[in-house]
Amino acid sequence: MEDETLMTTHLALIERTQTLIAAGDIVGAESALVELADAEGDAALMVVLEQLPPKDVLAVIREYDNSRESVVGLLVSPAQFARAVVIEKLYKDLTRTHLRGMVNAVIFREDADPVEFLTAIGDLDGGAEALADYFSDQWSRVEGFARSGSFEPADEYGKMLSQSALLTSAWEKPRVQQDEIADRDWMQLAWILRYELPDLFIEMLMVLRAKVSAHQAAAPEDEEEAEDDGKVETGDTDRGKATPTARESDEESAI
Numbered sequence: 001m002e003d004e005t006l007m008t009t010h011l012a013l014i015e016r017t018q019t020l021i022a023a024g025d026i027v028g029a030e031s032a033l034v035e036l037a038d039a040e041g042d043a044a045l046m047v048v049l050e051q052l053p054p055k056d057v058l059a060v061i062r063e064y065d066n067s068r069e070s071v072v073g074l075l076v077s078p079a080q081f082a083r084a085v086v087i088e089k090l091y092k093d094l095t096r097t098h099l100r101g102m103v104n105a106v107i108f109r110e111d112a113d114p115v116e117f118l119t120a121i122g123d124l125d126g127g128a129e130a131l132a133d134y135f136s137d138q139w140s141r142v143e144g145f146a147r148s149g150s151f152e153p154a155d156e157y158g159k160m161l162s163q164s165a166l167l168t169s170a171w172e173k174p175r176v177q178q179d180e181i182a183d184r185d186w187m188q189l190a191w192i193l194r195y196e197l198p199d200l201f202i203e204m205l206m207v208l209r210a211k212v213s214a215h216q217a218a219a220p221e222d223e224e225e226a227e228d229d230g231k232v233e234t235g236d237t238d239r240g241k242a243t244p245t246a247r248e249s250d251e252e253s254a255i
Helices: 002-022 026-040 042-051 054-061 071-075 078-085 097-107 114-122 127-134 136-148 163-170 186-196 198-229
Strands: none
Touching: 002 026, 002 042, 002 054, 026 042, 026 054, 026 071, 042 071, 054 071, 054 078, 054 097, 071 097, 078 097, 078 114, 078 127, 097 114, 097 127, 097 186, 114 127, 114 186, 114 198, 127 136, 127 186, 127 198, 136 186, 136 198, 163 198, 186 198
């Protein structure tokens, strides 16, 4: 009887949480989940998180970063987090602010093993693409790190290492030690990928190179269109918004 009561309570909380998220009340949804953890403990919240669709887990954790921790981000499992990360692109946040913030907050949380989280991301279709999006603002320095082992920006016209050369270089002695760049941000993440998950690092880099090439190829056309319109459009972040595109997606069912 007690188990049935708990199940009913949890189902009601899940429904309430999803309703709040659908209404754009992310703070309210997170508060409802915190109340459960306070009342029944972290284990109860983890059970509920297992039953929430990835898009709902994502809606909550993407609003938090290292400066504003979420209890959901502190308890989300590698598998749950990975499923959320690969669908973050549905929000169309051109600045990648949410993606970088939540990745840093979760992967570098105190009890986390970054390799376990990154492996879970890499195991999913779209995982390497999500990581490439994470590094999109630092592509030149990531490319430089891939070529030389340091984070000096790469020469745009310099020689790009092949996949086999990159794999060989990944096993070389690091020029930069992890504790020298332990910033709980993109440099530390790049270091872990290159020296602890080299296959995933290379896969991510190939995707990142393709994205940069596509962006550069499209840039002249975008400039011409902007001149015709008399203005240049710029990307904006969507912090604080529950984007309908992501809320209505059933992408998680295919992951």
